[in-house]
Amino acid sequence: MIRFSLNCEQGHEFDAWFRSSDDYETQRKRGFVECPECGSSKVDKALMAPAVSTTRKKEKIALALGEAQRQAMAQLKTLTEKMRENADYVGDKFAEEARKIHFGEKEARGIYGEATPEEARGLVEDGVEFMPIPVFPDEHN
Incomplete structure (x- = not known):
């Protein structure tokens, strides 16, 4: 179309x-x-400009948020920062560490890191409780 x-x-x-x-x-x-x-x-x-994705376009989307959404986003960002402050970063060993904690091989503590979709599915199948942490646009810069 x-x-x-x-x-x-x-x-x-x-x-x-x-x-x-x-x-x-x-x-x-x-x-x-x-x-x-x-x-x-x-x-x-009419004369049309081509649709080109630019950083400015992303800024317009961010500016289109209403005040309630901006406040919710700020609260979510603060909560995410607190979770990271009170947990150990384990990088790409997240699934392995979470499994060890779940099965009592390591002391229980808060951890965060990265997991592939396959690793996350495996954790769910093993009954390991975890949740994704949001990544905010300004964290990529």
């Missing part, structure tokens, strides 16, 4: 989706593409 930005002869701007560019042309020539505002079938494609 392709989304086109369109203009009618009255200058109204709107978007429409088509299977292909040829599909748009066929529908336009047959008068099937109409302006939703005035009903005109004299419609042309």
Whole structure:
């Protein structure tokens, strides 16, 4: 599917989706593409910039959060930081260490680290209690 930005002869701007560019042309020539505002079938494609993913786009998404979401995100980030402060980082040995603690081979303590999806499934199958810790966008920089 392709989304086109369109203009009618009255200058109204709107978007429409088509299977292909040829599909748009066929529908336009047959008068099937109409302006939703005035009903005109004299419609042309507007000049469009390509959709490019940029850092600025990500910033716009972050800024689109409402105040309640920003507060919840800040609380979640604070909670995550507290969990990390009160636990030992075990890196990619997380599954191995969690299993040893679960089965009493090591003293119980809080740990955090990384696990592959397969390792996480194995922990669940073994009855090991754990939870993913959120990673926040600014933690990747």
